[in-house]
Amino acid sequence: MNWPEKVTIKEVGPRDGLQNEQVIIPTQNKIDWIDQLSETGLSYIEVTSFVHPKWIPQLSDAVQVAKGIKRNPDITYAALVPNERGLEAALEGEIDEISVFMSSSETHNLKNINKSISDTLPILKKVIDGAANSGKTVRGYVSTVFGCPYEGEVSMEQVFRVCDQLFDYGISEVSLGDTIGVASPRQVASFLENAVKRYDLSRIALHFHDTRGMALANVLQALQYGVDTFDSSLGGLGGCPYAPGASGNVATDDLVHMLHNMGIQTGINQEKLIKAASMMQSCLEKPLPSHQMAVYNAQ
Amino acid sequence: MNWPEKVTIKEVGPRDGLQNEQVIIPTQNKIDWIDQLSETGLSYIEVTSFVHPKWIPQLSDAVQVAKGIKRNPDITYAALVPNERGLEAALEGEIDEISVFMSSSETHNLKNINKSISDTLPILKKVIDGAANSGKTVRGYVSTVFGCPYEGEVSMEQVFRVCDQLFDYGISEVSLGDTIGVASPRQVASFLENAVKRYDLSRIALHFHDTRGMALANVLQALQYGVDTFDSSLGGLGGCPYAPGASGNVATDDLVHMLHNMGIQTGINQEKLIKAASMMQSCLEKPLPSHQMAVYNAQ
Numbered sequence: 001m002n003w004p005e006k007v008t009i010k011e012v013g014p015r016d017g018l019q020n021e022q023v024i025i026p027t028q029n030k031i032d033w034i035d036q037l038s039e040t041g042l043s044y045i046e047v048t049s050f051v052h053p054k055w056i057p058q059l060s061d062a063v064q065v066a067k068g069i070k071r072n073p074d075i076t077y078a079a080l081v082p083n084e085r086g087l088e089a090a091l092e093g094e095i096d097e098i099s100v101f102m103s104s105s106e107t108h109n110l111k112n113i114n115k116s117i118s119d120t121l122p123i124l125k126k127v128i129d130g131a132a133n134s135g136k137t138v139r140g141y142v143s144t145v146f147g148c149p150y151e152g153e154v155s156m157e158q159v160f161r162v163c164d165q166l167f168d169y170g171i172s173e174v175s176l177g178d179t180i181g182v183a184s185p186r187q188v189a190s191f192l193e194n195a196v197k198r199y200d201l202s203r204i205a206l207h208f209h210d211t212r213g214m215a216l217a218n219v220l221q222a223l224q225y226g227v228d229t230f231d232s233s234l235g236g237l238g239g240c241p242y243a244p245g246a247s248g249n250v251a252t253d254d255l256v257h258m259l260h261n262m263g264i265q266t267g268i269n270q271e272k273l274i275k276a277a278s279m280m281q282s283c284l285e286k287p288l289p290s291h292q293m294a295v296y297n298a299q
Numbered sequence: 300m301n302w303p304e305k306v307t308i309k310e311v312g313p314r315d316g317l318q319n320e321q322v323i324i325p326t327q328n329k330i331d332w333i334d335q336l337s338e339t340g341l342s343y344i345e346v347t348s349f350v351h352p353k354w355i356p357q358l359s360d361a362v363q364v365a366k367g368i369k370r371n372p373d374i375t376y377a378a379l380v381p382n383e384r385g386l387e388a389a390l391e392g393e394i395d396e397i398s399v400f401m402s403s404s405e406t407h408n409l410k411n412i413n414k415s416i417s418d419t420l421p422i423l424k425k426v427i428d429g430a431a432n433s434g435k436t437v438r439g440y441v442s443t444v445f446g447c448p449y450e451g452e453v454s455m456e457q458v459f460r461v462c463d464q465l466f467d468y469g470i471s472e473v474s475l476g477d478t479i480g481v482a483s484p485r486q487v488a489s490f491l492e493n494a495v496k497r498y499d500l501s502r503i504a505l506h507f508h509d510t511r512g513m514a515l516a517n518v519l520q521a522l523q524y525g526v527d528t529f530d531s532s533l534g535g536l537g538g539c540p541y542a543p544g545a546s547g548n549v550a551t552d553d554l555v556h557m558l559h560n561m562g563i564q565t566g567i568n569q570e571k572l573i574k575a576a577s578m579m580q581s582c583l584e585k586p587l588p589s590h591q592m593a594v595y596n597a598q
Contacts, residue, residue, distance in 0.1 A: 001488055003485075184560035185557070185561055186300070186302075186561040189300060211590065212553070212590050212591065212594065213550075213556070213557070213589070213590030213591075216515065216516040217516045217518070217519045219516070220484050220519055221519065243594045243597035245593050245596055246597050247590060247593065254512040257513075258483060258511070258512070261481075261483035261485070261513075262483045262484055262485040291510065291512030291546060292511065294542070294544050294545040295542045295545045297544055298539075298542035298544045298545050
């Protein structure tokens with residue numbers, strides 16, 4: 001098997017996870033949680049989002065969170081930024097890496113960002129330029145890569161067009177999102193077959209959702225192509241906005257568990273991860289949906 | 300990718316699923332459910348178990364169920380049989396194929412069957428001989444192949460020893476069980492690397508549990524080795540006896556969904572499958588844990 005020896009996991013729970021939770025978590029709890037995540041061996045944590053609080057009330061404390069957390073110099077603390085105003089706040093919050101985001105499908109982009117793809121790109125360019133001027137790297141999230149809730153299948157050409165543009169603007173990595181969890185291992189294989197010819201593997205991350213239960217199988221498929229960077233959310237926090245009750249982001253603890261059992265290093269301590277998941281579970285007063293937490297809760 | 304074009308799914312929900320459910324399902328509901336399963340395109344259904352009712356009260360109506368269901372001549376109706384007395388009842392119930400079972404680890408066999416492996420084998424031999432005399436094929440379940448809840452790792456040699464013996468007695472197929480859901484894709488790969496040299500692929504089925512979320516990834520790995528027969532339980536019915544609340548058998552609907560999305564045929568109608576899962580969900584008055592049912596329930 002052609003699996004990488006080491007995988008980098010980018011924890012998106014504090015942002016992608018929490019933004020889908022209805023119960024508002026007090027700022028201090030978020031800070032404590034992120035501080036706990038910083039102790040697990042994770043090298044990358046997306047801590048919040050600087051979108052307007054009107055859109056995501058849960059993350060309206062972005063600046064306080066960014067300023068409140070303890071910084072481990074070995075960890076990259078990232079945050080989502082939609083526009084120049086968000087960038088300003090992110091820079092005030094001393095965020096290490098900026099994430100910009102858009103969809104590869106026109107309709108999802110319109111519904112999510114309220115703009116067409118062609119109107120979104122120049123805005124992201126300004127953020128990317130501004131971040132670069134402040135010495136920050138930028139990550140680009142591209143959503144609906146493997147399917148759109150409104151348009152169905154999205155053509156590879158369309159995905160590549162958006163990625164090309166973002167790379168051209170200067171992002172250092174693209175995170176390819178299976179936003180609604182529809183990708184199958186065959187689709188991942190045929191996508192990566194082409195993507196690895198077009199882009200440097202070290203600049204590709206995959207962002208799987210487990211809505212249909214295929215996330216870990218898709219990770220396995222991607223590993224075969226040498227992909228070694230994956231996004232995940234601790235405990236499977238957040239669920240799926242398109243199917244309440246269904247799974248959302250692949251769970252960090254499930255991903256780490258599988259990788260470690262495959263002899264692939266992550267640098268993460270699974271016990272500390274479960275402890276951190278258990279803390280957030282107490283805050284939310286409901287069981288987190290990951291498989292590891294189900295086993296933990298049964299003990 | 301070296302995936303088979305067609306996969307056979309053996310539905311074990313009415314036996315392996317139900318035997319782990321606390322709420323006793325009325326016999327008529329079981330019959331109706333199996334009749335509904337017979338309409339989904341499944342070619343194999345394990346309908347019950349002829350173990351002593353003292354051990355599994357849920358399946359004490361084995362003969363009534365076997366006699367009550369409508370038979371589709373294209374479907375194999377199987378049942379679990381622990382000994383000659385069970386075989387007698389199974390023959391009375393006109394079961395098509397007999398399943399015998401044992402563990403590859405000594406301690407699990409002892410705790411589960413109350414006998415050592417060497418004391419179990421002659422009993423199974425009698426069942427296999429008796430079934431053959433009645434013109435019935437026999438399937439052999441071997442448990443704890445990828446790990447034992449009491450002993451931890453189980454050596455491949457030990458698993459092969461048990462399988463060799465059962466094949467020697469005349470079973471037509473072995474179902475290799477990851478009883479506690481600990482197998483990783485690497486373990487599956489290294490096991491199959493050896494197993495496919497030793498046994499005819501057409502005589503190997505894999506029986507994954509999703510306790511740690513790796514079942515579909517393990518299926519994907521097994522597909523690469525050409526394995527084309529898998530056991531599963533509709534809706535993920537049954538859960539895990541070792542971790543209440545955790546996942547049990549891989550869900551038929553999750554498995555079929557992934558295979559179809561990979562362009563692999565199963566002959567099964569996913570819509571009818573979901574309808575049948577939804578019926579059992581109503582009987583149990585709780586959501587079934589599969590991913591497809593979570594999405595269905597959210598709609």
